[in-house]
Amino acid sequence: MDHFKEPYVEDCYGRGELNLLLEFSDLLSSKEINLNLVISLLGEHLHAHHIILAILNRQNDNIFVEGTYGFEQVEQPSISYELGEGVIGSVVETGRSVLIPKISESCEFLNRMHSPVTVNGEDVSFICVPIRYKNETIGSLSFHKVYGRRQMFDEDVRLLRIVGSMIGRAVRRRQEYAEELEQLRQENLKLKGELNEQIETNFIIGNSGKMQDVFTLISQVAYTDATVLIRGESGVGKELIADAIHQNSPRKEQPFIKVNCAALPENLIESELFGHEKGAFTGAVAQRVGRFEAANKGTIFLDEFGEIPLSTQVKLLRVIQQREIERVGGTKPVKVDVRIVCATNRNLENLIVNGSFREDLYYRINVFPVFVPALRERINDIPVLANHFIEKFNKRHGKDIKRITSMAIDMLMVYHWPGNIRELENCMERACILCNDKVIRAHNLPPTLQTAVSSRTTEAGTLEMILEKHEKQLIMDALVSTKGNMAKAAAMLGITERMMGIRVKKYDIDSRRFKKKPSHE
Numbered sequence: 042m043d044h045f046k047e048p049y050v051e052d053c054y055g056r057g058e059l060n061l062l063l064e065f066s067d068l069l070s071s072k073e074i075n076l077n078l079v080i081s082l083l084g085e086h087l088h089a090h091h092i093i094l095a096i097l098n099r100q101n102d103n104i105f106v107e108g109t110y111g112f113e114q115v116e117q118p119s120i121s122y123e124l125g126e127g128v129i130g131s132v133v134e135t136g137r138s139v140l141i142p143k144i145s146e147s148c149e150f151l152n153r154m155h156s157p158v159t160v161n162g163e164d165v166s167f168i169c170v171p172i173r174y175k176n177e178t179i180g181s182l183s184f185h186k187v188y189g190r191r192q193m194f195d196e197d198v199r200l201l202r203i204v205g206s207m208i209g210r211a212v213r214r215r216q217e218y219a220e221e222l223e224q225l226r227q228e229n230l231k232l233k234g235e236l237n238e239q240i241e242t243n244f245i246i247g248n249s250g251k252m253q254d255v256f257t258l259i260s261q262v263a264y265t266d267a268t269v270l271i272r273g274e275s276g277v278g279k280e281l282i283a284d285a286i287h288q289n290s291p292r293k294e295q296p297f298i299k300v301n302c303a304a305l306p307e308n309l310i311e312s313e314l315f316g317h318e319k320g321a322f323t324g325a326v327a328q329r330v331g332r333f334e335a336a337n338k339g340t341i342f343l344d345e346f347g348e349i350p351l352s353t354q355v356k357l358l359r360v361i362q363q364r365e366i367e368r369v370g371g372t373k374p375v376k377v378d379v380r381i382v383c384a385t386n387r388n389l390e391n392l393i394v395n396g397s398f399r400e401d402l403y404y405r406i407n408v409f410p411v412f413v414p415a416l417r418e419r420i421n422d423i424p425v426l427a428n429h430f431i432e433k434f435n436k437r438h439g440k441d442i443k444r445i446t447s448m449a450i451d452m453l454m455v456y457h458w459p460g461n462i463r464e465l466e467n468c469m470e471r472a473c474i475l476c477n478d479k480v481i482r483a484h485n486l487p488p489t490l491q492t493a494v495s496s497r498t499t500e501a502g503t504l505e506m507i508l509e510k511h512e513k514q515l516i517m518d519a520l521v522s523t524k525g526n527m528a529k530a531a532a533m534l535g536i537t538e539r540m541m542g543i544r545v546k547k548y549d550i551d552s553r554r555f556k557k558k559p560s561h562e
């Protein structure tokens with residue numbers, strides 16, 4: 042392997058080269074840099090057999106083949122070199138060009154790209170020059186060619202160096218952009234985590250014995266590093282419990298990263314959880330840190346855990362057992378120090394029986410289960426929850442509601458709450474919006490709670506009065522669910538907009554107050 046000196050060429054470039062450089066400059070300054078096009082043009086101009094562009098990944102010191110010319114496969118599989126490995130690795134490490142006059146006779150030449158060593162019986166040479174940017178080597182540009190004259194060779198190398206430096210500038214700009222994006226993503230995740238930490242823990246409301254039992258469990262497990270599995274129906278407050286565990290743990294100053302496993306498409310879940318290396322799959326233009334790494338030293342909350350696909354379950358098992366992850370497309374395991382909290386409303390035991398949940402994973406996560414009771418099993422919590430939500434929505438909607446009548450509380454307490462606290466919260470928000478004075482009354486509650494049986498009352502008044510009351514209620518319900526949109530509300534009720542207008546006027550309803558105001562909490 043020869044390291045050679047910078048060739049000295051005194052000739053000026055011809056019009057062909059200048060046009061080519063102009064074209065490169067345009068291609069490399071555009072927003073979407075098309076490196077393959079640049080390399081193809083260069084290859085054609087140089088009459089090279091092959092060209093390889095390799096770029097150093099600053100995060101893991103791997104050198105990835107970013108673009109090729111002259112190879113048969115349109116898309117080369119992701120090929121990489123370590124620093125110092127083979128000719129390409131050595132050029133990037135030393136920053137010095139290398140010439141191999143006959144690759145057939147070279148033992149340093151790894152030929153990972155399987156290029157022919159002779160063409161028509163003539164020996165192929167390999168030239169690799171570093172791509173430099175501000176005294177740093179950030180990659181290499183190499184080509185294979187059969188050479189006759191030395192002079193031609195010098196000119197080619199000179200052109201290669203100029204193009205290399207143009208590519209270097211463009212690639213560094215792209216790297217810096219990708220790194221900045223990643224940094225913003227990390228900050229965003231961290232801020233979201235901090236925001237969640239601030240709001241949730243103070244607001245777990247519940248005086249019932251069943252909730253007191255849950256609080257005891259939280260206080261026992263929070264300070265340990267044990268994996269917690271929170272179970273319970275949808276809307277019972279599992280996420281609040283996970284927050285509380287993190288907040289009361291020694292990790293509370295570190296990130297709390299939430300992942301809704303059901304919301305991630307199956308083909309993206311692994312890269313979201315474990316991250317990916319650059320070039321791991323189409324679209325992976327930069328290395329990306331996954332949620333596990335983002336949660337390092339803190340807690341990861343895997344919500345809707347029962348929805349994780351079986352293929353990902355195997356990998357999670359390894360993370361839980363060995364506390365190390367492997368990025369998609371990566372080769373080295375990365376250690377992570379993460380406390381895992383999972384939540385599910387699914388019956389995991391049934392999922393095991395029907396084959397959609399791994400039994401070994403179940404035993405790994407079922408270390409400390411916490412069952413959160415359904416709201417119908419703790420109806421004594423309803424008055425205190427209702428008051429908590431009145432305070433919350435007073436702030437959100439700029440209201441000054443002081444209390445809720447005992448008849449309205451009775452109605453809340455006899456209802457069966459299939460949607461649990463989330464449903465109660467929505468019901469109280471609606472009541473707060475509809476309430477015109479400082480007291481929430483039974484008629485402010487939604488029709489689902491309004492049956493004589495559920496409210497333990499029968500309606501008083503003439504038929505006309507009762508019908509009017511119901512009509513007004515239905516109109517207001519429609520306005521609440523369409524956020525004050527009269528046309529949509531009319532369509533929902535199957536009446537014309539004109540009829541809607543007449544009734545809104547008759548009942549003195551101000552549709553503007555149903556338009557959702559931003560929350561200031």
Ligand SMILES: Nc1ncnc2c1ncn2[C@@H]1O[C@H](COP(=O)(O)OP(=O)(O)OP(=O)(O)O)[C@@H](O)[C@H]1O
Pocket residue numbers: 244245246247273274275276277278279280281282344384385386429462463466
């Ligand atoms: N004990 C509680 N005190 C105050 N608010 C609560 C309580 N429990 C739940 N909430 C509120 O009810 C809503 C639903 O709670 P959360 O999202 O934690 O339920 P979940 O069990 O995680 O639901 P899912 O299974 O659908 O994800 C949230 O707005 C939460 O703030």
